[in-house]
Amino acid sequence: MEIGQARLNNPFLNKGTAFTMAERQTYGLIGLLPPRVKTIEEQAAEIYALYQTKDSQIEKRHLLMEVFNTNRTLFFYLMEMHINEFMPIVYDPVIAEAIEQYNERYLKPQDAVYLNVDHPELIETSLKNGANGRDIRLIVVSDAQGILGIGDWGVNGVDISVGKLMVYTAAAGIDPAQVLPISIDAGTDNEQLLNDPNYLGQRHHRISGSTYFDFIDQFVTSVEKLFPNSLLHFEDFGRGTAAKILDQYQDRILTFNDDIQGTGIIVLAGVLGALKIAKQDLVDQKFLSFGAGTAGTGIAKMLYQELLRQGLTPDEAKKHFYLVDKQGLLFDDTEGLTDKQKAFTRQRSEFDNDADLTDLKTIVQTVQPTVLIGTSTVHNAFTEDVIKAMAQHCERPIIFPISNPTKKIEADPVDLIKWTQGRALVAAGIPVDDFDYQGVSYRFGQANNALIYPGVGVGALAVQAEKIDDEMLAAAAHALSNLVDSTESGAPVLPPVSQLRQFSKVVATAVAQSAIDQGIAAPQYHDASQAVADFVWEAKY
Numbered sequence: 245m246e247i248g249q250a251r252l253n254n255p256f257l258n259k260g261t262a263f264t265m266a267e268r269q270t271y272g273l274i275g276l277l278p279p280r281v282k283t284i285e286e287q288a289a290e291i292y293a294l295y296q297t298k299d300s301q302i303e304k305r306h307l308l309m310e311v312f313n314t315n316r317t318l319f320f321y322l323m324e325m326h327i328n329e330f331m332p333i334v335y336d337p338v339i340a341e342a343i344e345q346y347n348e349r350y351l352k353p354q355d356a357v358y359l360n361v362d363h364p365e366l367i368e369t370s371l372k373n374g375a376n377g378r379d380i381r382l383i384v385v386s387d388a389q390g391i392l393g394i395g396d397w398g399v400n401g402v403d404i405s406v407g408k409l410m411v412y413t414a415a416a417g418i419d420p421a422q423v424l425p426i427s428i429d430a431g432t433d434n435e436q437l438l439n440d441p442n443y444l445g446q447r448h449h450r451i452s453g454s455t456y457f458d459f460i461d462q463f464v465t466s467v468e469k470l471f472p473n474s475l476l477h478f479e480d481f482g483r484g485t486a487a488k489i490l491d492q493y494q495d496r497i498l499t500f501n502d503d504i505q506g507t508g509i510i511v512l513a514g515v516l517g518a519l520k521i522a523k524q525d526l527v528d529q530k531f532l533s534f535g536a537g538t539a540g541t542g543i544a545k546m547l548y549q550e551l552l553r554q555g556l557t558p559d560e561a562k563k564h565f566y567l568v569d570k571q572g573l574l575f576d577d578t579e580g581l582t583d584k585q586k587a588f589t590r591q592r593s594e595f596d597n598d599a600d601l602t603d604l605k606t607i608v609q610t611v612q613p614t615v616l617i618g619t620s621t622v623h624n625a626f627t628e629d630v631i632k633a634m635a636q637h638c639e640r641p642i643i644f645p646i647s648n649p650t651k652k653i654e655a656d657p658v659d660l661i662k663w664t665q666g667r668a669l670v671a672a673g674i675p676v677d678d679f680d681y682q683g684v685s686y687r688f689g690q691a692n693n694a695l696i697y698p699g700v701g702v703g704a705l706a707v708q709a710e711k712i713d714d715e716m717l718a719a720a721a722h723a724l725s726n727l728v729d730s731t732e733s734g735a736p737v738l739p740p741v742s743q744l745r746q747f748s749k750v751v752a753t754a755v756a757q758s759a760i761d762q763g764i765a766a767p768q769y770h771d772a773s774q775a776v777a778d779f780v781w782e783a784k785y
């Protein structure tokens with residue numbers, strides 16, 4: 245039992261001024277706190293009042309991180325009360341700013357584990373020190389090669405592991421004492437960091453090839469050994485490693501890649517939601533993915549698998565996809581294709597103007613897509629010309645510019661409504677305010693994987709699933725899209741973040757049920773909603 249200052253300094257156990265007199269006796273806290281005993285409601289009201297005095301978003305974040313660092317229960321109590329307001333501050337988009345300023349604003353290690361590619365022999369010790377005897381069930385790990393759309397941020401990327409875990413607890417209620425954020429410092433190719441005297445990571449370029457993959461393998465093996473009942477969530481790895489790692493481990497351990505799978509199913513859910521509103525079928529759509537990297541190809545795969553579930557053959561389903569990357573429309577003879585792009589390339593013989601299919605407007609005019617998804621990190625790539633060309637050929641264009649953070653988004657969602665006279669069905673990766681236009685209030689869905697990965701992870705953990713498979717992922721997407729209200733004009737294509745807690749439970753239950761139905765849940769679980777309810781942690785003293 246931790247007593248005295250050690251208890252006050254332990255964010256998992258600390259209650260600050262809310263320790264009762266009896267607790268102060270028991271835990272050796274007599275004389276260590278001012279006399280007045282406060283309730284959690286009083287503490288939360290005080291912090292919130294202070295929060296409102298902060299001028300900038302980064303200052304607001306700094307305050308909330310201090311609460312997080314000192315008292316997890318109070319932090320999550322507050323977060324539940326102000327979920328809409330706090331999500332963009334502790335998570336995307338302000339988290340990107342925090343990552344860019346990590347060295348300057350370094351406060352505390354945030355109970356994360358810092359692994360160093362040059363010292364594989366320290367992996368186990370580091371993991372044990374990080375857990376400090378806690379029963380770890382969920383790990384988010386990042387090597388920060390592709391942080392959102394802002395590139396390589398080395399050790400600064402630890403914030404994304406911490407932030408993704410915050411959302412897990414706020415949305416789906418995993419006990420914050422059972423999570424472990426991890427940074428893998430594999431070096432960085434970010435020259436700004438390498439030249440920054442304050443940079444806190446290893447000062448060398450990224451290590452790649454077998455040294456890198458051997459390190460990952462030792463890491464995964466250590467996680468399996470030390471935390472055999474945990475889910476290992478990979479976040480913001482690079483285009484050249486993310487899919488390789490997922491393919492290597494997805495059948496061996498309980499693991500998940502958020503950028504590939506989480507993004508795939510949030511977009512699938514959003515597209516299904518949009519089609520519900522437009523009263524159209526998935527099999528009648530043509531999908532154009534602009535930016536065919538980790539997220540773009542993950543999305544194509546999820547949509548493709550849904551077409552198969554709806555009865556199409558692989559050849560028929562494949563014909564619905566057009567991938568565009570730096571080279572233009574991707575053909576089977578395009579130079580530099582990634583393995584995941586190869587599954588969705590087109591043939592030049594399909595087009596008379598194949599040589600011209602390098603700019604987005606010509607591609608849109610030629611292909612006439614009904615669904616346009618942006619995962620390119622190219623700000624404002626969806627110009628008025630491009631969107632008008634698309635809207636000429638379809639009544640309800642489905643347009644998801646989902647590159648993050650705000651400075652990378654492919655179009656301003658408000659412009660998409662204006663340019664299509666309100667016909668577009670739009671979702672972005674970041675929160676966007678409602679927009680009143682020609683008598684209709686347009687609400688924008690947030691196609692951010694945060695709306696779905698917490699339910700997936702908690703659903704899988706609640707029934708101790710052996711793995712996360714495509715059936716469970718599809719169950720999650722369907723559960724979420726079923727909640728879309730298609731009756732009101734201007735309705736969003738996904739349920740609003742204000743209901744994150746409620747719908748994460750629905751997603752978790754669907755995922756748990758799928759694992760039970762497939763026989764990959766632990767045998768003691770028969771009732772998915774009971775298992776999820778039993779698993780959920782509440783932010784109270």
Ligand SMILES: NC(=O)c1ccc[n+]([C@@H]2O[C@H](COP(=O)([O-])OP(=O)(O)OC[C@H]3O[C@@H](n4cnc5c(N)ncnc54)[C@H](O)[C@@H]3O)[C@@H](O)[C@H]2O)c1
Pocket residue numbers: 390391392393394482483502503507510534535536537538539540568569570571618619620621622646647648649652672673674691692693694
């Ligand atoms: N909303 C969400 O939930 C969500 C989830 C994952 C990723 N994202 C966003 O998607 C973006 C991409 O992430 P990623 O992990 O796939 O990165 P990535 O680097 O794997 O992929 C980006 C792709 O865009 C391509 N690209 C770059 N410039 C281009 C151009 N001018 N024209 C066409 N293609 C171009 C790159 O070659 C690459 O293939 C990021 O901004 C990220 O924040 C959003």
Ligand SMILES: O=C(O)C[C@H](O)C(=O)O
Pocket residue numbers: 336391392393480502503647648673692693694
């Ligand atoms: O982190 C986010 O906001 C979503 C996504 O995982 C991304 O990489 O952009």
Ligand SMILES: [Mn+2]
Pocket residue numbers: 392479480502503
């Ligand atoms: Mn990500």
